[in-house]
Amino acid sequence: MPLAEIPLCVWRTRGQSFSFRGQSIRYWTAGQGEPLLLLHGFPTASWDWHYLWAPLAQRFRVIACDMIGFGDSAKPLGHSYSLMEQADLQLALLAHLKIDQPAHLLAHDYGGSVAQELLARHHEGRAEIASCVFLNSALFPERCPLLLVQKLLLSPLGWLVGRSFGRDDLVRNVTQVYGPCTHPSESALDDSWSLIVSNRGTRILHKLMSFVPERRFYRERWVGALQHDGVPLRFINGAVDPLSGAHMVEAYRQQVPDPDTVLLQGIGHYPHIEAPVQVLRHYLAFREQPMSYLPQKVAWS
Template sequence: MDEFANWRSSGQRFTHRGHQIFWQSGGTGSGGALLCLHGFPTASWDWHLVWPDLCEQFAPVLAPDLIGFGWSAKPQQYDYSIADQADLSEQLLREQGVARFHILAHDYGDTVAQEMLARDAERRAAGDTSLVLESVCLLNGGLFPEAHRPRPIQRLLAGPLGPLVGRFGNEKTFAHSLAAVFGPDSRPDDEQMHRFWLLWCSKHGKRNGHKVMHYLAERRARRERWVGALTRPQVPVRFIDGTLDPVSGERMVRRYRQLVSEPDVVELDEVGHYPQLEAPTQTMRAFQEFHGTRVT
């Protein structure tokens, strides 16, 4: 059995709003609980290259396929939202008996993390210690909507033709669009790209692409809440960014430095949108340094 098939077969399931959610778990370390939140359009499989190191440092390590992604349910009649993905993530933490946790997030998962940062601030203000966020590490993502540049296919999915674009899109166009966000020297090979396509298409996922893409509008509508969570954090936050990313690379770093006081930023040269896949060693070095020096 190859690693991709093993990731799926060794995963677990829990029920969120009546739907089965896939998640992967591990961990033997002493660094506390870690929640890993993947990006669009992929799934928890994105973490597989850094998974052994994460599991050596933390326990438990929890990596769900958010609803509408990967091997989780992809219901057609469903209101996909960032708030619901945060609910799903918190449900998983609570069901696993986790009261304190760290976050490692990427892309779409960054926005979920921003909502969870905002909720954590609200709980702290209310004296609620039932679920405590201890740190957040963000990889390339649309942290500030004004600095985010969606790919053409994302704009199409989010527009009036979205249902048709999603339903009739093919593997070739998917691969072409996704490859463009990687660095020129670190793009997935054909087999890796086919696996991403399988994650997107499984459980008839293509038909829901336009619904999942509502998060672009959500980012604009809820900018004050989610940007505010980043500019006024109550826990340590680090931003690790692959600067060659056309979606959220150097432009996002500049905006981060403008808006966040005392910004903790690590820039990875020659890396695109997926640092954990393109430069796993560099990404883990920056992540572990963050936890070794900033988190107690």
């Protein structure tokens, strides 16, 4: 049975705001129980989690924010955007909500890099992370190709590319990374576009691309966080994603001890949107295992 969609217009009414370093951040929370922090990808927003939101909220206290520069949060023009700062933001949100117990992480794409930094801080004793599940994340930057538009945004003319970026460009690039049978509807594309242009977001698209060199700079720190014992991990992956699909799982299996991976056949870069029922099943199965020990396994779906 498919999971119920939360329309963006409804999602937006349920959001709240808090101030992070003088900038307004939109966030959402629901449910009770152990805290589960959901970390969205680039260039979208926390609405990406809307299919999973209600079923997860039945079991956990789910928390998500539009990171600074994304969705309905502030997008200051003169800001220097950083994955390190986004990790600071997640910890500030937990503090704002007065959550003092270890948080579980469910992270996609850009959010996966933020999760890697939070794992690194956990191992340094500066954060408390209970578990982490990644969805199609560039955990090994040397294995993640860039789309042409991303390369252009990184160029000296990136500011101009961003300002001229339109809905048709979004559609063209999304088509490249979804599975062949799981493309989003026109309505979903309209909603995704409205989140990108909220608060004049195309002015800063090129600035958000700073995550590419930052991933390379912190590569050893963030891969090391995956190789450290103590926090249960799983990698759920849409296999046909050209950016971080089956080839990223191969790298994960080679470099992470006792790798716990799930490959979703025919699914692209957005498994939580393309195949939310499968992602929910594999996530809950992960959480039902004893957190003190997770044997090596490879699952196919």
